Amino acid sequence: MDKFLIKGPCKVKGQVNISGSKNASLPILAATLLFDKTVEIKNLPRVRDIDTMLELISSLGFLVRRNYKNGSVKITRLKKIKTIASYSLVKTMRAGILLLGPLVAKYKKAKTSLPGGCLIGARPINYHLNVLKKLGMQYSIKKGYINAYIKTSLVGTTIKFPKISVGATENAILASCFAKGKTILKNCAIEPEIKKDLTNFLLKAGVPIKWIGKRTIQIYGVKKLKSISYSVMGDRIECGTFCVAAAMTEGNLRIKGFNPKLIKTELNLLKKTGAKIKIYKNEIHIIGSKKIKNIKFLQTKEYDGFPTDLQAQFMTLLCKAEGRSVISENIFENRFMHVAELKRLGAKILIKKNKAIIEGKTKFEGAELMSSDLRASVALVLAAIVANGISIINRIYHLDRGYENIEKKLSKLGVNIKRIS
Numbered sequence: 001m002d003k004f005l006i007k008g009p010c011k012v013k014g015q016v017n018i019s020g021s022k023n024a025s026l027p028i029l030a031a032t033l034l035f036d037k038t039v040e041i042k043n044l045p046r047v048r049d050i051d052t053m054l055e056l057i058s059s060l061g062f063l064v065r066r067n068y069k070n071g072s073v074k075i076t077r078l079k080k081i082k083t084i085a086s087y088s089l090v091k092t093m094r095a096g097i098l099l100l101g102p103l104v105a106k107y108k109k110a111k112t113s114l115p116g117g118c119l120i121g122a123r124p125i126n127y128h129l130n131v132l133k134k135l136g137m138q139y140s141i142k143k144g145y146i147n148a149y150i151k152t153s154l155v156g157t158t159i160k161f162p163k164i165s166v167g168a169t170e171n172a173i174l175a176s177c178f179a180k181g182k183t184i185l186k187n188c189a190i191e192p193e194i195k196k197d198l199t200n201f202l203l204k205a206g207v208p209i210k211w212i213g214k215r216t217i218q219i220y221g222v223k224k225l226k227s228i229s230y231s232v233m234g235d236r237i238e239c240g241t242f243c244v245a246a247a248m249t250e251g252n253l254r255i256k257g258f259n260p261k262l263i264k265t266e267l268n269l270l271k272k273t274g275a276k277i278k279i280y281k282n283e284i285h286i287i288g289s290k291k292i293k294n295i296k297f298l299q300t301k302e303y304d305g306f307p308t309d310l311q312a313q314f315m316t317l318l319c320k321a322e323g324r325s326v327i328s329e330n331i332f333e334n335r336f337m338h339v340a341e342l343k344r345l346g347a348k349i350l351i352k353k354n355k356a357i358i359e360g361k362t363k364f365e366g367a368e369l370m371s372s373d374l375r376a377s378v379a380l381v382l383a384a385i386v387a388n389g390i391s392i393i394n395r396i397y398h399l400d401r402g403y404e405n406i407e408k409k410l411s412k413l414g415v416n417i418k419r420i421s
């Protein structure tokens with residue numbers, strides 16, 4: 001198993017390009033099941049979750065031609081399509097559940113493995129199943145698989161989500177593209193990966209899809225999609241992670257390939273901690289301050305609130321702040337696994353239910369650490385960068401699920417980091 005060896009402290013300086021968004025690519029790749037002709041997706045990040053999604057699509061009988069050099073993929077439907085998403089692939093990546101909506105909508109049936117729980121929380125799929133049922137899908141669960149089918153076609157209707165869910169919103173949008181008539185979905189997730197990218201992709205493919213309220217979308221079902229080529233947006237969380245890296249190391253970083261307007265909340269918070277930030281059309285220039293100010297209370301929320309996927313990274317930054325900060329995790333019930341590892345480096349953090357109380361002024365000292373999940377792992381990398389001495393981070397396969405070439409990008413910026421295989 002690969003590990004990282006990081007020798008700190010280092011400053012993060014220079015220029016970095018943000019890769020394509022993992023969380024925008026996944027539902028767009030799931031949408032390719034709806035096409036009869038070849039569809040091309042560009043700017044895909046080279047990360048393991050994307051490999052897994054493409055393997056899943058290929059296992060259904062699609063021809064998947066990936067160009068690693070320019071980050072694009074061409075996906076073509078072949079004659080015989082299987083409708084089974086197997087356990088061996090879905091177990092490693094929950095987003096496999098996104099194939100359920102497009103498969104039943106287009107092929108009238110699907111057998112999809114239940115994704116199961118994961119370390120950050122139970123992560124049930126009841127909202128996915130309920131919304132698809134309201135569109136006309138019938139299903140039973142047997143031996144760990146959802147066996148779903150429809151008699152003729154899905155039928156458009158008005159549905160309000162009881163709680164905001166990114167994945168369930170995506171599954172419902174994808175299925176509604178082939179539902180008869182008009183579908184209105186209320187209380188949707190409006191993360192830019194959905195409200196901007198997935199919507200624009202489907203519009204370009206010929207789906208009459210429109211946001212008619214802040215969290216309400218209207219979709220008219222179609223019979224066919226137009227063959228298109230589409231380039232996915234930059235990765236919001238990768239961008240936020242590099243911002244934190246600069247902010248906590250007195251760094252000086254130009255971040256290219258991302259629209260700063262999409263992370264206004266995060267940039268305002270970083271300004272509060274003392275970072276100097278200038279924004280341009282597709283670029284952020286951030287200079288970290290010597291004195292980092294605390295944030296009295298920060299809570300994770302659905303977009304356009306502060307994202308749970310940046311909670312661990314901000315916690316690492318706040319360990320270095322002048323005073324005490326509190327972070328409340330409101331999206332996932334068990335997303336503080338990085339805390340025990342940060343403590344090994346010297347952090348003083350107390351957990352009370354879903355709140356973390358972070359004492360500032362931590363002088364991190366290098367240590368051997370264990371990654372537990374994708375975002376927790378990157379928080380450990382950030383801490384190791386500012387720590388004195390050598391840190392070894394084990395099980396970095398978690399990081400490889402969602403960060404493209406992170407060690408190459410960081411070493412170009414002055415971080416002393418090595419992958420040990």
Ligand code: UD1
Pocket residue numbers: 023026094095121122123124125126127128129163164165166167168189308309331332333
């Ligand atoms: C997506 C993102 C993930 C991010 C999360 C929240 C992808 C591939 N993943 O995950 O990086 O952390 O949004 O922004 O885009 N829930 C239910 N029942 C359901 C569905 C969700 O109870 O059927 C709960 C979840 O357990 C969680 C909350 O709703 O507590 C939000 O989850 P959701 O927005 O669905 O997250 P994902 O789509 O899994």
